[in-house]
Amino acid sequence: MRDTVNWVTACHLDDIEQEGAIRFDHAGRTYAIYRAPDDSVYCTAGLCTHEAIHLADGLVMDYEVECPKHSGAFDYRTGEALRLPACANLKTYAVEVVQGEVRVAL
Amino acid sequence: MNMIIIGAGECGTRAAFALREAGFSGAVTLIGAEHGLPYERPPLSKPDGDGVQRKTICDQAALEGAGIAYMPGTTIAAIDPALRIVRLADRELPYDKLLIATGAQPRRLTCPGAEHALDFRSHADAARVFAGATGPVAIIGAGLIGMELAAVLRARGLPVTVIELGPAPLGRAVPPRFAARLHQRHETEGVRFHFGQAIAGIDAAGVTLADGTHIPATLTVSAIGVVPDLGLASLAGLAVGNGILINARLQTSDPHIFAAGDCAAIAGQRYETWRNARDQAQIAALNMLGQAQDFAALPWFWSDQYDLGLQVVGTPQDAPILRSHPDGTEIEFHLQGDRLIAAAGLGRGNAVARDIKLAEMLIAGGQSVDAASLADPSVGLKSLLKARKAA
Numbered sequence: 220m221r222d223t224v225n226w227v228t229a230c231h232l233d234d235i236e237q238e239g240a241i242r243f244d245h246a247g248r249t250y251a252i253y254r255a256p257d258d259s260v261y262c263t264a265g266l267c268t269h270e271a272i273h274l275a276d277g278l279v280m281d282y283e284v285e286c287p288k289h290s291g292a293f294d295y296r297t298g299e300a301l302r303l304p305a306c307a308n309l310k311t312y313a314v315e316v317v318q319g320e321v322r323v324a325l
Numbered sequence: 326m327n328m329i330i331i332g333a334g335e336c337g338t339r340a341a342f343a344l345r346e347a348g349f350s351g352a353v354t355l356i357g358a359e360h361g362l363p364y365e366r367p368p369l370s371k372p373d374g375d376g377v378q379r380k381t382i383c384d385q386a387a388l389e390g391a392g393i394a395y396m397p398g399t400t401i402a403a404i405d406p407a408l409r410i411v412r413l414a415d416r417e418l419p420y421d422k423l424l425i426a427t428g429a430q431p432r433r434l435t436c437p438g439a440e441h442a443l444d445f446r447s448h449a450d451a452a453r454v455f456a457g458a459t460g461p462v463a464i465i466g467a468g469l470i471g472m473e474l475a476a477v478l479r480a481r482g483l484p485v486t487v488i489e490l491g492p493a494p495l496g497r498a499v500p501p502r503f504a505a506r507l508h509q510r511h512e513t514e515g516v517r518f519h520f521g522q523a524i525a526g527i528d529a530a531g532v533t534l535a536d537g538t539h540i541p542a543t544l545t546v547s548a549i550g551v552v553p554d555l556g557l558a559s560l561a562g563l564a565v566g567n568g569i570l571i572n573a574r575l576q577t578s579d580p581h582i583f584a585a586g587d588c589a590a591i592a593g594q595r596y597e598t599w600r601n602a603r604d605q606a607q608i609a610a611l612n613m614l615g616q617a618q619d620f621a622a623l624p625w626f627w628s629d630q631y632d633l634g635l636q637v638v639g640t641p642q643d644a645p646i647l648r649s650h651p652d653g654t655e656i657e658f659h660l661q662g663d664r665l666i667a668a669a670g671l672g673r674g675n676a677v678a679r680d681i682k683l684a685e686m687l688i689a690g691g692q693s694v695d696a697a698s699l700a701d702p703s704v705g706l707k708s709l710l711k712a713r714k715a716a
């Protein structure tokens with residue numbers, strides 16, 4: 220198995236609200252892409268580690284996303300689980316924004 | 326110091342871990358009536374392809390890692406508040422502080438043949454219901470559980486009839502607008518309803534209504550609400566009413582005994598929600614350790630039916646302000662004067678989750694909100710929250 224990074228164009232920066240998130244599905248998997256209050260962009264696995272709920276439906280405040288069902292919370296920059304019932308961290312993916320185009324290293 | 330928790334559901338289990346998270350290093354014993362590891366109840370009504378999920382709250386390693394002595398499948402004979410002892414069949418366990426989190430039991434029908442109706446509360450109940458759901462199903466009770474179950478069984482292609490004594494579904498906790506929308510959706514999906522009907526009798530062939538109508542069903546489920554589990558508390562002489570009576574610190578009439586979750590009534594009110602079970606567990610644990618934390622109730626719950634998601638925060642009143650999004654998502658805001666006290670929303674999937682969470686923050690903030698802004702879907706609730714913070 221090769222471990223080369225595959226840069227995938229996910230969306231345009233303008234597709235994501237500032238301090239917001241969108242869901243991005245690719246190759247049968249789901250991700251969440253976040254635009255921070257400072258316009259930096261991050262990507263994590265799309266489903267909460269507690270139960271399979273799409274995090275992009277959750278509230279983004281500062282650098283935190285809250286699961287829309289059980290209020291578990293994560294730092295979407297690092298994937299760190301911040302609040303119960305979430306205990307396992309989220310996987311994160313590198314992101315680059317080139318001329319407004321958001322690319323994710325999947 | 327010995328801490329004993331009776332009841333290993335969402336509330337009791339959370340309290341056990343919360344004691345450790347607060348730094349308590351004495352003995353923690355968690356006693357459950359059911360066998361196996363503590364599990365979450367909300368997933369029980371959402372079976373996957375392999376049947377009913379048993380999603381555990383924690384695994385054995387987490388219990389051991391936290392030094393929690395877990396005693397599943399254990400029946401308690403009595404609590405002796407004078408000696409501060411919990412009596413089991415074969416031994417006695419002394420406590421310094423005790424938490425009762427025994428939850429609630431399904432309310433039983435009293436009509437002839439009531440024993441033919443299955444309950445829907447425990448994992449074993451859910452397994453029986455889904456294993457038996459192979460033909461027409463009659464569900465008695467159009468509350469949240471009855472309606473969620475109807476949606477799941479209908480989605481499996483089974484004929485489903487819901488029978489309700491009241492005039493409409495979801496009468497107790499859901500604002501009328503959303504109850505009507507959910508009802509309409511069930512009708513569209515082909516669920517049949519009978520309202521204002523008492524049950525004359527149940528047998529293996531189905532349900533007979535008071536007016537003589539016979540509803541054929543190979544499976545009948547009773548979902549007419551729950552009654553708090555008060556047996557041990559009553560026997561111990563604790564004050565009980567519509568639940569084990571507790572003060573704002575979640576203390577019963579005995580200062581060494583706390584109660585929390587579905588079994589506990591604070592100012593006459595019980596909160597039968599997942600969130601409340603966890604919130605009260607947290608407060609109870611801290612107060613067992615001698616802190617003086619008051620419980621501030623802000624009820625919150627969700628319900629999923631088909632692809633629709635309902636969320637309610639606070640206690641909805643009459644005459645709400647409506648925010649309608651172009652995609653059909655609707656949020657109701659309930660004001661008292663110019664302060665937000667409750668909000669409810671219905672939309673696809675988790676479409677309302679963000680706005681309900683922001684509404685919860687606006688409620689907790691307790692400052693005035695502008696009704697016109699609440700009604701306008703182009704005004705982000707986050708901007709109202711931030712405007713307030715800046716003010």
